Amino acid sequence: MNAAGTLSITADRLLGRLRALGQIGRDSEGRLTRLAASEADKAGRDAVAGWMEAAGLEVVVDRIGNLFGLWRGGEAGLAPVMVGSHIDTVIDAGILDGCYGVLAGLEAVETLRDAGIVPPRSVVVAAFTNEEGVRYAPDMMGSLVYAGGLPVETALASVGTDGTVLGEELARIGYAGAQAPGFLTPHAYVELHIEQGPVLEREGLRIGAVENLQGISWQRVTIEGIANHAGTTPMAMRRDAGLAAARVVTFLRDRVARGNAPTVATVGCMSFAPNAINVIPSRAVFTVDLRDPDEARLREEEQALASWLKHLEAEEGVTISVERLARFAPVAFDQGIVGMVERAVSRRGLSARRMTSGAGHDAQMMARICPTAMIFVPSIDGISHNPRECTAEADLVAGANVLLDTLGQLSAASARC
Amino acid sequence: MNAAGTLSITADRLLGRLRALGQIGRDSEGRLTRLAASEADKAGRDAVAGWMEAAGLEVVVDRIGNLFGLWRGGEAGLAPVMVGSHIDTVIDAGILDGCYGVLAGLEAVETLRDAGIVPPRSVVVAAFTNEEGVRYAPDMMGSLVYAGGLPVETALASVGTDGTVLGEELARIGYAGAQAPGFLTPHAYVELHIEQGPVLEREGLRIGAVENLQGISWQRVTIEGIANHAGTTPMAMRRDAGLAAARVVTFLRDRVARGNAPTVATVGCMSFAPNAINVIPSRAVFTVDLRDPDEARLREEEQALASWLKHLEAEEGVTISVERLARFAPVAFDQGIVGMVERAVSRRGLSARRMTSGAGHDAQMMARICPTAMIFVPSIDGISHNPRECTAEADLVAGANVLLDTLGQLSAASARC
Incomplete structure (x- = not known):
C-alpha cells in the first residue's frame, strides 16, 4: 500500500474550481457553451493552465492544442502516468462532463505534492482538444490525434460548422502548441468521468470501475x-x-x-x-x-x-x-488498472461495480497506446449534455479520492502495473 | 328509357376543352397551378364561362364565386338538376381533378341541346369555388357555403396562405357575384370525377357508381x-x-x-x-x-x-x-341515383362496381340539400394531385356518357327520381 492510500483530496478546492470553470463561457441567458477553440474555450484553458502553473506543473501544449500539466517524477527514465479528460462542452452544457476528470486529476496531483510525495514516475494532467465534436468533426479529436489515429495536419484543416478552420482558430486563441502529439507515451492513462447514465444511481453505488467501452x-x-x-x-x-x-x-x-x-x-x-x-x-x-x-x-x-x-x-x-x-469496435480497458480501482474503492469503504461505458471518451483513444481505464461517479437521473447535469458533491469527492489512490499507486510503481 | 339513352357525347370537344383548360395557369416550368381566386383561376373561369355562353347557357355567379351555367327547362316550376365539380387546382396539378366533372357536365348539356331535347327540368352546370382549399381554408368551401354549412360572410373573410382575403380577391378577378349561395335548391346533384385511387384500375372496371363517401x-x-x-x-x-x-x-x-x-x-x-x-x-x-x-x-x-x-x-x-x-361523418349518397348510374352503365355495356369515395368532394356538401351521387372513372396508377394524374381517353368518354344518360333521365323526370 502506497502513501497516497491515506491521503484525501481537498474537496473545497476541487468543487470551487469546478464551479469557477463552469462560469466561463456563459451567454447572456446564462447558458454554458465552450466549443473547441472558441473564445470561451480560450478562457477556460487559461484558467486551467493558470491552476496548473500555480500548482507547480509545467504547462505544455501540442500541435492539436491538447493542454498538459506536467509534474516531473523522481526517475527520469520512466514513462509518465497520464490522467485527464477534456474541458470543451456541448451547447447549453452542464459543468461536469470532462471538466471533472481534468480538475480531479489536477487535484490528485496537488494532494500528492502537498503531502511531500515525489513519485518515481512523472504525472501528466491532460485536457484534450475537441472531445465533444460539436464545432469540428470528429469528436474525441485531440486524443485520437495524440494516439496516432488521425494525422495532425488533417485535424487542423477541419472546417467547423461555422466555417472556421480549426488550425487557424487554435492559433488565434494561442493554443497551437509546438509539441508533436504523442510526444509522451504514457505508462498508463486513467480518466475519471461522470457516468452520464442512470445505472450507478439506480443501483445505489458510488463508483463504477469501467472495464470496457461499447x-x-x-x-x-x-x-x-x-x-x-x-x-x-x-x-x-x-x-x-x-x-x-x-x-x-x-x-x-x-x-x-x-x-x-x-x-x-x-x-x-x-x-x-x-x-x-x-x-x-x-x-x-x-x-x-x-x-x-x-x-x-x-x-x-x-x-x-x-x-x-x-x-x-x-x-x-x-x-x-x-x-x-x-x-x-468495442474497447477493452486494462484489467490491472480496473483491479486497482476496485481495491481503492474497497479500502475507502465505498460501493462499486464493474461496468461498461456507453458513451465515447478520450480514454478509448488512449487505450490504443497504453494501459487505460476509467472511473465513473453517479449522474443524478442519468442526465448529461444538459444544464441539469449533476452529481452529488460527496460522490465527486469520492471519485477524486479513488483517482488519487489509483494515480498514487500507478506513479509509485516502477514496473508494469 | 329517355331519348338521351341513345345519344353520346362528342369526345373531341370534351377532350379538347380538358386540354385547353389544362393549359391555363402553367408557370415558366410548365407546372399547372390554379389556386382559388387567383389570376390563373380567373383565366380558367373566363374560359369555362365562355364555353357555357357559347353553348347557350346563362352564366350566373353567386356571392362566394360559384360559377353556374343555367339551361332553362320546359317546366318552370320544377327544381333543376345540377351537375358539376370545381376547376381550382392544387399546386403542380394534373388536368382532370374537378375540371373533368365541370366540362363533362357542360358536354352532356350540349349533347342534349344539340339533339333538340328540352327536358322538363332546368339543368345547371356548376364550378364550385375553392374545392382544393390550398389557398383558403376550409376546402370544399364553395359547395359548403352553397349548402348552408358556412355563412358566406365568414367564407369571404378567409385569409389565405398568402395573406389575401378571399372576398377581395374574388372582387378583383370579377367573380364576386350577386346571387345568394343556395339560390337554387336542386332536384338532384351528380358529380363525375376521376377516382384518385387504384381500385377501378386494379379490378379492370370502367365505372364506379359511388354510393357513399368515407x-x-x-x-x-x-x-x-x-x-x-x-x-x-x-x-x-x-x-x-x-x-x-x-x-x-x-x-x-x-x-x-x-x-x-x-x-x-x-x-x-x-x-x-x-x-x-x-x-x-x-x-x-x-x-x-x-x-x-x-x-x-x-x-x-x-x-x-x-x-x-x-x-x-x-x-x-x-x-x-x-x-x-x-x-x-360519412355521407350516404342517394340510392335512386346510384341505381340510375348502374343501369346506364349496364345499357352501355360497361363494367362497374358500387364504391366508396375515399376523398372529399363537393358532392358531400350538396348531399346536405338534395339527392346526390357520384360517378368515378379509373385513375391510372391511382395517381392524383400530381402532373402524372391520368385517365384513359376511352374511360373519360365512357364516364361522360354515363353522366349524360343519368342527367337525361333526371332532367326528364317530373317526379322524385
Whole structure:
C-alpha cells in the first residue's frame, strides 16, 4: 500500500474550481457553451493552465492544442502516468462532463505534492482538444490525434460548422502548441468521468470501475415506398415507407429487449416525406444507433437488422438502402488498472461495480497506446449534455479520492502495473 | 328509357376543352397551378364561362364565386338538376381533378341541346369555388357555403396562405357575384370525377357508381418521453417517445389489416425531437388519418386508438395528448341515383362496381340539400394531385356518357327520381 492510500483530496478546492470553470463561457441567458477553440474555450484553458502553473506543473501544449500539466517524477527514465479528460462542452452544457476528470486529476496531483510525495514516475494532467465534436468533426479529436489515429495536419484543416478552420482558430486563441502529439507515451492513462447514465444511481453505488467501452454502430436507413392518397388507397395496396420505418423501430426494441444482453438500440432521428397528413409516406429516413461491449454480438445485431430490412422490402414492397455513418469496435480497458480501482474503492469503504461505458471518451483513444481505464461517479437521473447535469458533491469527492489512490499507486510503481 | 339513352357525347370537344383548360395557369416550368381566386383561376373561369355562353347557357355567379351555367327547362316550376365539380387546382396539378366533372357536365348539356331535347327540368352546370382549399381554408368551401354549412360572410373573410382575403380577391378577378349561395335548391346533384385511387384500375372496371363517401377523422398525437443518452441508458429504463410512436403506427396497420373492413388508417406526418442520432427521442408528434364509410365503425376505430394510447402511456412510461384536427361523418349518397348510374352503365355495356369515395368532394356538401351521387372513372396508377394524374381517353368518354344518360333521365323526370 502506497502513501497516497491515506491521503484525501481537498474537496473545497476541487468543487470551487469546478464551479469557477463552469462560469466561463456563459451567454447572456446564462447558458454554458465552450466549443473547441472558441473564445470561451480560450478562457477556460487559461484558467486551467493558470491552476496548473500555480500548482507547480509545467504547462505544455501540442500541435492539436491538447493542454498538459506536467509534474516531473523522481526517475527520469520512466514513462509518465497520464490522467485527464477534456474541458470543451456541448451547447447549453452542464459543468461536469470532462471538466471533472481534468480538475480531479489536477487535484490528485496537488494532494500528492502537498503531502511531500515525489513519485518515481512523472504525472501528466491532460485536457484534450475537441472531445465533444460539436464545432469540428470528429469528436474525441485531440486524443485520437495524440494516439496516432488521425494525422495532425488533417485535424487542423477541419472546417467547423461555422466555417472556421480549426488550425487557424487554435492559433488565434494561442493554443497551437509546438509539441508533436504523442510526444509522451504514457505508462498508463486513467480518466475519471461522470457516468452520464442512470445505472450507478439506480443501483445505489458510488463508483463504477469501467472495464470496457461499447462498440458503436451508426447507420442511416432510407426506405422508399410510394406516395398515395390516404383516403383512396386500400391498405393492401400500400407501399408505406413510414409503416416500414415503424416496423424497424419496434423490431429493434423487441429484439434487444428479448436478448438479455447489454446491447442498446436507438432510433433518434426520423423524417417522413412528403410529410402530409393525407398522403402515404413515400420516404422515411431514420438513424439506427447500436451499441454493445462485445464485437461479435454487435456484428450479430447489425446482421439481424440487415436481414429484417430484407424481409421488410419483400413484405411491404419498399426499397431500402443503408448508409454507414460511424463504426467503432468495442474497447477493452486494462484489467490491472480496473483491479486497482476496485481495491481503492474497497479500502475507502465505498460501493462499486464493474461496468461498461456507453458513451465515447478520450480514454478509448488512449487505450490504443497504453494501459487505460476509467472511473465513473453517479449522474443524478442519468442526465448529461444538459444544464441539469449533476452529481452529488460527496460522490465527486469520492471519485477524486479513488483517482488519487489509483494515480498514487500507478506513479509509485516502477514496473508494469 | 329517355331519348338521351341513345345519344353520346362528342369526345373531341370534351377532350379538347380538358386540354385547353389544362393549359391555363402553367408557370415558366410548365407546372399547372390554379389556386382559388387567383389570376390563373380567373383565366380558367373566363374560359369555362365562355364555353357555357357559347353553348347557350346563362352564366350566373353567386356571392362566394360559384360559377353556374343555367339551361332553362320546359317546366318552370320544377327544381333543376345540377351537375358539376370545381376547376381550382392544387399546386403542380394534373388536368382532370374537378375540371373533368365541370366540362363533362357542360358536354352532356350540349349533347342534349344539340339533339333538340328540352327536358322538363332546368339543368345547371356548376364550378364550385375553392374545392382544393390550398389557398383558403376550409376546402370544399364553395359547395359548403352553397349548402348552408358556412355563412358566406365568414367564407369571404378567409385569409389565405398568402395573406389575401378571399372576398377581395374574388372582387378583383370579377367573380364576386350577386346571387345568394343556395339560390337554387336542386332536384338532384351528380358529380363525375376521376377516382384518385387504384381500385377501378386494379379490378379492370370502367365505372364506379359511388354510393357513399368515407367519414374522416384527423388527429394529431403528441407523445412526451424523456430524452436520454443513447449509449448509457439501459433499454429497460427508457421512456422513448419515438418507440411509442412507432408502436402506434404498427398498431393501426395491424388492426385495420385484421379488420377486413374498408377502414383506412394513415400516419402521414411524423417528427421526433430532439431528432439527434444519439439521443432517445423526448417527443414524437404525428398525425393519424382514419377513414371509414360507416360512422359507427369510424367511432370504434377512434376508440381503439384512444385505448391503445392509454395502454402505451402505462407500458412505455410516456405522456400522450391528442388534438382533433378534423372530423367529418360519412355521407350516404342517394340510392335512386346510384341505381340510375348502374343501369346506364349496364345499357352501355360497361363494367362497374358500387364504391366508396375515399376523398372529399363537393358532392358531400350538396348531399346536405338534395339527392346526390357520384360517378368515378379509373385513375391510372391511382395517381392524383400530381402532373402524372391520368385517365384513359376511352374511360373519360365512357364516364361522360354515363353522366349524360343519368342527367337525361333526371332532367326528364317530373317526379322524385
